Amino acid sequence: MCRRLAAVPLAGEADELTARSDGGQQAPSNREYAVDLMRAFGGAVIFAFPLVMTMEMWWLGFYMDPLRLFIFLALNLAILFGLSCFAGFRDTFSLKEDALDAFAAYGVGIVASAALLTLLGIVTGEMAMDEILGKIAVQAVPASIGAMAARGQLGDSEDEDDKKDKGGYAGQLFLMVAGALLLAFSVAPTEEMILISFLMTPWHGLALVLVSVVMLHAFVYSLEFSGQEKLPGHGSVWRTFFSYSIAGYGIAVLVSLYVLWTFGRLDGAGPAQIAMMTAVLGFPAALGAALARLVV
Amino acid sequence: MNQGKAQDGGTPVLEWISAGVGLVLTVAMLGFIGWQAWTSTGQELPAVELRVRRILPAGDGWVVEVAALNHSPATAAAVQIEGTLTRDGQTVAESQATFDYVPGNSEREGGLFFREDPNAFDLEVRTLGYARP
Incomplete structure (x- = not known):
């Protein structure tokens, strides 16, 4: 995917490369990479702590189907x-570097969530190894996405817009x-999520779909016209509505179903x-889809 | 054809597909939940049926795996179930369990532990009660 996406604005990329070499900063030094890594740890902790402090997340290790957990972790790597x-730690121009960044983010996520879980006494030495690993593996998912997003939010974002435009419509x-998955995953493990669905009547459900x-x-529309973000292929209001809002809600529905299946909520x-x-x-998935372009 | 359209600044195929899938899913959600809203009275009560699935040795006793099937659209919370082992009308053992939720038209599984082998007695399982979620 990357190769195809990166191939779109070849001219822009070449400019960027030239500008970089003119500035004499072709490759980041070890010190720069270390600073980026610290930033990644900061992002990992910010994204991970709400879920680290959620009781249901500690139990996921036992009741989650191992195959579904494995698929979820593999999917996380693909998302990274x-x-x-x-938005990586640094500007990447090749598949190899994107893969390296993905693994680095996963590594940062694993170390950060292991440290947080140990610091809070949730993981102790007396636990069985597979329980410890399960807990860390699940918490590493939001932490690693935080690590990846850290550059976009905390880092210097001069090239950020160029990078986002690379993807075009497919990138959007x-x-x-990614945004829908992150927010849906943040709330799906909690019992409140299913309890809410029991409390609501179908009329509430209907209203919630429309509100979503x-x-x-509203987010897509306001972002498009705020001047911060230009949507590729922006055209009429109706086209924006169908190509972004309705397509985005379709993504929210599919991601929600996938997350529900992953946590075994669909069984029976x-x-x-x-x-x-x-x-x-x-609802949270739609918000995540809408805000992804801001957060990442 | 599509290429020509794209060159005119028209709509790429991917945009058609994703907008189409999104539209189908959104309309399906609205249609199905709307149909549920239209047909449900909101006055239904839970109707939980228990089925014994398996009886297996567990630890120093036995476990009876029980499935709770809710045949009503109304969700039941805190569903208490009880299993009784009897022989010749005499109660030999009792065991209880609680399902946090048995959602409407859905199924949940749980188990009852017994010291005695349930196969050697008459086993009866029944629901005791529920709470509205």
Whole structure:
């Protein structure tokens, strides 16, 4: 994917390269990389601590199906790799460096979540090894995304907009997937999420779907015209609505279903329950999809 | 054809696909939940049926795996279940468990532990009660 995305604005990339070599900073020094790494740790801690302090997240290690956990961790690596194309620790120009950045972010996420879990006494030496590893592996997912996003938010962001434009429409869709996944994952493990779906009547569910779409569109629309972000292929209001807001809500629904399946919430559930849970989880997922371009 | 359109600054295929998928999913969500809203009265009560799935040795006793099936769209919380072992009308052992939730039209599984082998007695499982979530 990266290769295809990167191939779009070849001219711009070449300019960037020239500008960099003119400035005499082709490759980051070890010191610069260390500073970026510290920044990544900061991002990892910020993204991870709400989930580290969530009880259900500690239990995920035992009740989560190992195969689904494995698929989820592999998917996280793919998301990190994709994010590296848009916002890594440093500007990357090749698949190899994007892969290195993805692994580095995962490493930072694992170390940061292991440190936090130990610091808070959630993981102790008396626990079985697979329990410790399971807890760290699950917490490393938000931590590693935080590590990857840290550069975009905390770092110097002069090239950021260029990087985001690289992806074009496909890149925007990818960012929406990543944002939806992060926010849906943040709330899906909690019991409140299913309890809410039991408290709501179908009328509430209907209203929540509509509110999700409207809010998603409000974010997309306001971002497009704030001058911060130019949407690729921006055209009429209706085209923005369907290509970004409705497509974004479709992504939110699919991501919600995937996250629900990952946490075993779909097992034994009837279609009406599944629809309600998807509507509930679709709300944070839609917000995540809308805000991804700001956060990352 | 699509290439020509894209060159005119038209809509790329990917945009059609993702907007189309999004539209189908959004309409499906609205349609299905709307249909649920239309058909449900909101007055339903939970109807939980228990089924014994398996009886297996567990630790120093036995476990009876029980599935709770809710046939109503109403969700039941804190569903208490009880299993009784009897022989010739005499109660030999009792065991209880609680399901946090049995969602509407859904299924949850749990287990009852017994010291005695349930296969050697008459086993009866029943629901005791529930709370509204």
